[in-house]
Amino acid sequence: KILSCSPMFSILFLFIVLHFVVKDVWDVTYTSTQVCAFKGATAEIRCTFRYPSTINGINTRVVQKFWFIRDENNEPVDLKTESEYKNRVQYKERLSEYKFRFITNDPRGKYSDVPGVTLTVTDKIIFINSYSNWTELTCHNNCQLPDQSSYIWYRNGHKLSSDEQYLHLNTFDSADSFHCAVKGYEQFPSPTVYNVFFLEYKFLKFDAPKLPSVSVSPSAEIVEGSSVTLTCSSDANPAASYTWYKEDVINPLIYQNQHFFFSILPSDSGKYYCTADNDLGQKRSESRTIDVKYAPKLPSVSVSPSAEIVEGSSVNLTCSSDANPAASYTWYKEDVINPLSYQNQHVFSSILPSDSGKYYCTADNDLGQNRSESRTIDVKCE
Numbered sequence: 410k411i412l413s414c415s416p417m418f419s420i421l422f423l424f425i426v427l428h429f430v431v432k433d434v435w436d437v438t439y440t441s442t443q444v445c446a447f448k449g450a451t452a453e454i455r456c457t458f459r460y461p462s463t464i465n466g467i468n469t470r471v472v473q474k475f476w477f478i479r480d481e482n483n484e485p486v487d488l489k490t491e492s493e494y495k496n497r498v499q500y501k502e503r504l505s506e507y508k509f510r511f512i513t514n515d516p517r518g519k520y521s522d523v524p525g526v527t528l529t530v531t532d533k534i535i536f537i538n539s540y541s542n543w544t545e546l547t548c549h550n551n552c553q554l555p556d557q558s559s560y561i562w563y564r565n566g567h568k569l570s571s572d573e574q575y576l577h578l579n580t581f582d583s584a585d586s587f588h589c590a591v592k593g594y595e596q597f598p599s600p601t602v603y604n605v606f607f608l609e610y611k612f613l614k615f616d617a618p619k620l621p622s623v624s625v626s627p628s629a630e631i632v633e634g635s636s637v638t639l640t641c642s643s644d645a646n647p648a649a650s651y652t653w654y655k656e657d658v659i660n661p662l663i664y665q666n667q668h669f670f671f672s673i674l675p676s677d678s679g680k681y682y683c684t685a686d687n688d689l690g691q692k693r694s695e696s697r698t699i700d701v702k703y704a705p706k707l708p709s710v711s712v713s714p715s716a717e718i719v720e721g722s723s724v725n726l727t728c729s730s731d732a733n734p735a736a737s738y739t740w741y742k743e744d745v746i747n748p749l750s751y752q753n754q755h756v757f758s759s760i761l762p763s764d765s766g767k768y769y770c771t772a773d774n775d776l777g778q779n780r781s782e783s784r785t786i787d788v789k790c791e
């Protein structure tokens with residue numbers, strides 16, 4: 410009796426289960442214990458299983474059957490319920506072993522078989538060997554393809570006649586590009602290699618960029634007006650193309666691995682990140698904070714109340730200046746040598762006519778000092 414189950418998973422796996430009923434035999438046979446698939450392709454994992462037709466005189470009925478990859482509390486977990494397999498099976502870099510389990514109406518009537526089926530998802534790799542006047546390309550993948558498998562080579566997108574795994578080149582045409590595929594799997598070609606004659610003795614593994622790293626030069630404190638370079642780098646093959654961004658700014662700053670500030674401004678402070686892209690993916694770096702330090706800008710002075718100042722009233726002089734790091738302030742009265750106070754605010758709790766005069770403040774930080782304009786206070790007598 411042959412029973413064909415409908416596919417449990419929509420995209421990557423098609424499970425075909427055959428079931429035979431045989432007296433007193435429990436087993437699961439995997440049609441193939443090694444299954445290889447090209448990334449993005451459909452893989453078929455199949456098995457057949459057998460079980461006793463009766464247990465203790467009761468007819469056996471299969472009440473559940475599923476594939477699994479791991480146990481939880483010593484019970485296999487149905488692959489269908491695992492989040493990463495729910496709608497499609499994800500590409501796994503490592504070999505994964507899939508095992509089949511079925512459960513019958515008898516409480517002890519459960520069976521799975523170990524080891525299961527190993528699924529390999531192939532990497533796209535091209536080896537390049539350059540000799541003095543010729544170059545050999547090898548179309549390679551992890552799968553154990555049948556020996557008679559034939560390969561397809563493409564030069565500048567056009568099929569070549571060679572169907573060998575190796576392609577020998579002896580024309581020094583650096584403008585040509587090459588890629589390969591396995592016959593029958595043309596829809597899963599290798600990435601394209603460029604400049605093969607400049608790549609000597611290289612083993613080329615194609616992959617999405619690695620997490621880009623960001624470096625800032627100079628690495629010391631960044632001061633307004635200095636020149637600063639942000640550099641993004643990532644390992645990638647094919648080589649990555651880079652883009653620089655500033656957080657909260659929609660448009661990219663530049664489509665290069667370096668972003669230069671010839672004379673950096675305080676408004677350039679912020680968080681920067683880059684992305685590295687190639688045909689196989691994109692990665693975004695962590696954000697790097699650029700904090701541009703600058704000497705105090707021209708301090709502004711405010712007088713409160715702003716209306717006429719009458720003897721005996723309370724008056725505040727306030728100094729403020731934009732600075733990074735924050736400024737410290739000092740208040741002066743013109744023609745008085747000693748400072749009035751070392752605060753941003755100078756308070757007259759009861760102002761006197763003799764307090765009339767010109768006042769100014771200074772703002773200081775590590776990078777310099779700036780002095781406000783003088784402000785005239787004219788105290789009216791009561």
Ligand SMILES: *[C@@H]1O[C@H](CO)[C@@H](O)[C@H](O)[C@H]1NC(C)=O
Nearest residue numbers: 541542543544577578579580
């Ligand atoms: C490489 O160069 C040698 C000597 O210059 C020549 O004999 C040989 O045929 C060349 N091989 C190829 C593949 O062009």
Ligand SMILES: *[C@@H]1O[C@H](CO)[C@@H](O)[C@H](O)[C@H]1NC(C)=O
Nearest residue numbers: 704705706707777778779780
């Ligand atoms: C004071 O600030 C003004 C503008 O904010 C600036 O042009 C000037 O160079 C500063 N002076 C000093 C001594 O830093």
Ligand SMILES: *[C@@H]1O[C@H](CO)[C@@H](O)[C@H](O)[C@H]1NC(C)=O
Nearest residue numbers: 712713714723724725754756
């Ligand atoms: C002066 O500043 C203090 C706080 O620093 C505030 O309580 C007071 O109301 C201010 N006086 C005037 C006249 O603005």
